Amino acid sequence: MIELDTLSVTFAAGSALRDISLKIAPGDRLGIVGESGSGKSLLASCLMGMAPDAATLSGTLTIDGVDMSDADEETWRPLRARRVAMIFQEPMSALNPLRRVGDTVAEPLRLHFGLSRDEAAKRVAELFAEVDLPNPERRARMFPHELSGGQRQRVLIALALACDPALLIADEPTTALDANVALQVTDLLVDLSEKRGMALVLISHDLASVARSTERVAVMYGGDIVERGGTDDVLHAPQHPYTQGLLAARPDPQAALRDEQGKRKRLPTIPGNVPPLSGLAQGCRFAGRCALERPDCATARPVPHGPRMLLCPVVEGAA
Amino acid sequence: MTYFILRRTLGFIGTLFAVSIVVFATMNILPGDPAMSILGLEATEDALAALREDLGLNAPVHIRYVEWITGAFVGDFGTSHSFRVPVSELIGERLGMTISLAVAGMLLTLVLALSLGIFAASKHRQIGDWGVMFLSQLGIAVPAFWLSILLVLLFAVKLRWLPPGGFAGWDDPVAAMRSLILPTVALALVQSSVLARVTRSSALEVMRQDFTRTARASGLSQRRILWRHVLPNALVPIVTIVGMQFAALVTGTIVIENVFYLPGLGRLIFQSISNRDLPTVQALVMLFAAIVVTANFIVDLLYVVIDPRLKARQ
Structure with a gap:
């Protein structure tokens, strides 16, 4: 491919x-x-x-x-x-701060697939549910600053997934x-x-x-x-x-932190x-x-x- | 949010109040006797005294201020010394002219500055960027009155496309618009040069932010990224400058109306100053100041509309 x-x-x-x-x-x-x-x-x-x-x-x-x-x-x-889609390192700055996150995710859907506003909103809610964002419809109306770092990264994943x-x-x-959030995101x-x-x-x-x-x-x-x-x-x-x-x-969490003389390894x-x-x-x-x-x-x-x-x-x- | 608007509104009223005191005080400590400037140097002492009494000049200063400001609230600015008609009538006849000129100038400024600024930012360090920067430097350096004269020489005298000045009223809208074209351009070129530079640097700053990369990775066209994502985020500094520029445009009409012989407030203030027509000057200065303060008040409110983060912070 x-x-x-x-x-x-x-x-x-x-x-x-x-x-x-x-x-x-x-x-x-x-x-x-x-x-x-x-x-x-x-x-x-x-x-x-x-x-x-x-x-x-x-x-x-x-x-x-x-x-x-x-x-x-x-x-x-x-x-x-x-x-090919991509998600980036900094979920804090990777979202347009002046847009509701639902609109950000809907934009490529409307642009590439020609979905109507309602169809796109429906698809955004599905995507948000797919990336385990609770309350998808409500989240979609929020601005990036109202979400936590993990939630923003999920929004970015939803955006990346939007166009399959x-x-x-x-x-x-x-x-x-x-x-622990990092682990959840990786597993997702x-x-x-x-x-x-x-x-x-x-x-x-x-x-x-x-x-x-x-x-x-x-x-x-x-x-x-x-x-x-x-x-x-x-x-x-x-x-x-x-x-x-x-x-x-x-660092190996199982390994001893100090050696036999008691010095920090x-x-x-x-x-x-x-x-x-x-x-x-x-x-x-x-x-x-x-x-x-x-x-x-x-x-x-x-x-x-x-x-x-x-x-x-x-x-x-x-x- | 409500608190923010309330605070700004109080600040707006307070500023207007302070401005009115400064304007009133300045006019009253100016040397010269209004009665003598009306009656002339040969007037008798009795006639002068009678006129002073008539104009209310003998009342204590704070009483005169209260009378002026309460009158101003209902649009009564007293009677013009030189025109012998109510000042409000003089203003009413000319306000439309000046406001149309300032608004048209502002619109043209916005169209020119935003498109040139965004264009320059998208061509950063390329020939298009340098071109815009060069032209805007030129625009800033050239004084508006000189530019007006050049425009008249070219478009009115040489090419004969547009009238060189004067205004025949709104009865013939096409003729009215034609006589407003050159003054509008003269007003807007200087302001748009400044604003184009602000737009460019603000847009460049936004383009460095990560979300424009996200937008690009979502397959959006550069045009869409620039106008839908970059520009809104670049607006806060732009709107700040626009507020200041609207003030500059309103006061800029003083020069432009005189160059183009347009019957507006700018020309009126010029004539009133020459005639030492204090009530008119005082009313006009207050009006100009009020327009400027109002423009800045609107800008303050716009910030919240533009940036939802401010709403949360207030």
Whole structure:
């Protein structure tokens, strides 16, 4: 349905996505994880045709068999909301503050499907019920500032679902929410994806929610997908040094907080920071922070290999 | 909400009251004797004294204020010294002219400024944006009276499309409209230059907000996003400036009416000042001030209509 083949995005400062290849089939649930600045959100905006104007795209991006990598705004517009929809990080600011949320959700329905005001209102109430908003008719008449963060995110999910998209991209949908609300929202996304047979791309740095809700996962670092495979395989037996570091840096609630001497244990971290675009190595992006680094890692471009796709010349790939 | 409107209404009345005191006081501490300006320098002392008594100038100042302000409430501003008719009659004959000019100027300002401002914002850092910014800079720099003269020279003298000035009354509506075109344009060009810039920067700020991205992701056209989502959110600063501009347009009619020989309040105030016709000047200054205060009062109320969040906060 959606296929990326060696898609790259370059800015004046450097390349922000390198040779990304992905396939998303109907009903797939794919997690994309990585630190801030790894290119996850840029990848998502490419799938909506909403990459920044300053970006140069190369490679191909195919939606329903049509190559969209050079498509202009007018070609993209009919696909948005109807084939690919997206929800964003900040439910606080992602809704027009001057509009009743029901009108915001009704707008694409009326525009794309030509529904009348009453038909659209009826459909909005159904959508609100589908995303578990209590009292749908009353909620629809409220303004965003009258709703809680979790409710706003549900409104945004309803908006994204309005035109029956084949793929829903959720870009860190739960970052701004309380932990238990975040869990409900993630579960709702999985539910909806199963019920509607809708593909889901969940972008997150919360490994737990990705583990809970996706079948496959792609780990990104510095604009590369460094490791990709089944979610369970990758998260339980990470192979790329970066994935291993990312998982090790996760606090384990079961682990003791203090060591034998009674000192507070420090979380293991990956040494160094994500370098800026212009400072990324030409070879492996992780060179300079990697424990397994060989002398030629920084200059030689790694080749993806292994049954589980792995972007590291040092580690032997395994399933 | 009710509390908000109540507070604004009280503020509105209080401001008008303060304005009336300032206007009255200013007119009364002006040097010069109204009686002498009516009768001339050769008048006898007895005649002057009799006229002063007649005009009520000998009463204490607070009594005269109360008489003036209670009269003003029912539309009685006294008698004009130079025209020898009630001031209200003078105003009544000319108010329509000035209000039509100001309202037409405001409408043209809004149409020009909103479309140019939104256009410039949508072409941010492109040639269209620079073009609008250049033209508006020019519009701000050019004084209205000079622009009026240029417009007259081009459209009235050279091309002979429109009358150079004067107004023959509303009996012939087409002719009346034609004589209002140039003054309206002259008034609106300067104001719309300012407002277009405000619209542009306010719209640019809104376009950076996340909900425009949501709108785009919902497959809305850029045009719809700009006019239905960006503009309403950009309105608060725009409406603030519009309120101030309406005041500027009303007072701007003083210059424009004189350049185009239009029988409006602006021309009347100019003549009354030259004639030292104090009751007329006082009434007109009060009227202009009241229009300005009313415009700002309406703007205050509009904020709540535009932004439902304010309703909750009050």
